[in-house]
């Protein structure tokens with residue numbers, strides 16, 4: 001058996017086409033959504049992700065604003081930039097690219113974002129709304145990667161209802177928020193959150209109908225720990241240098257041998273990454289629609 005592919009590049013293209021129509025409808029009412037990005041430092045990965053966000057905005061008709069700050073920026077200087085964006089009417093939503101340099105207090109930065117402009121859904125108010133809102137439809141921005149994981153599965157005709165989902169990784173962008181989201185009544189999954197400190201990770205994984213691997217540990221999900229027929233989503237990103245070419249490449253959390261056991265796998269690259277980008281755009285469009293309702 002070889003697993004079927006959860007193709008994030010294709011699903012993201014469909015979402016962008018849908019959003020282009022919604023952005024055009026807003027434009028007819030004189031509303032242009034505007035996404036700002038705040039990039040600190042010169043990490044090549046972060047630069048690449050941010051450049052992709054601006055390309056995506058242009059593709060669907062969202063305006064975009066770039067704020068780039070040196071690695072040496074102080075907490076106060078960075079907070080002042082966020083205050084400017086909070087007050088800027090052309091910026092309807094923004095993100096602060098993570099990770100931030102070690103001398104910056106990331107939690108405090110996330111708290112400085114106006115919750116109504118929080119395109120990543122990572123402000124404590126929006127994470128709180130995610131926890132509180134167990135019954136109703138989406139009414140506040142949600143973290144992009146968990147949303148991307150959910151849509152990738154659903155757009156392939158699969159359902160979350162009744163599934164036992166084992167999440168690996170406890171980071172703020174994926175592992176921590178995905179449980180409260182998937183246990184909403186509309187998805188009805190049962191979720192176990194594991195991490196690198198879990199005593200017997202293999203035993204937890206073998207009970208999973210769906211694995212969401214977001215630990216950032218290359219190959220942490222091995223074929224022998226996957227139930228035959230499971231759905232496996234690879235969110236983890238580690239970089240390795242190819243010894244032959246000397247080029248850097250992305251390695252996921254899921255060992256390639258898992259494809260022989262699972263029913264569905266998301267590739268990495270080409271799976272959840274493009275969905276993260278597409279769902280950021282969806283958050284921006286939804287925020288503009290809500291603000292103008």
Ligand SMILES: Nc1nc2c(c(=O)[nH]1)N[C@@H](CN(C=O)c1ccc(C(=O)N[C@@H](CCC(=O)O)C(=O)O)cc1)CN2
Nearest residue numbers: 049095096097098099120144250269270271273274276
């Ligand atoms: N403020 C945020 N920071 C970070 C987030 C986030 O959601 N908000 N997530 C990641 C980075 N990220 C978006 O910001 C992101 C990561 C990966 C991809 C992607 O499309 N990856 C490609 C492969 C790219 C490669 O080869 O390097 C893929 O999976 O096909 C998009 C966005 C951390 N920071």
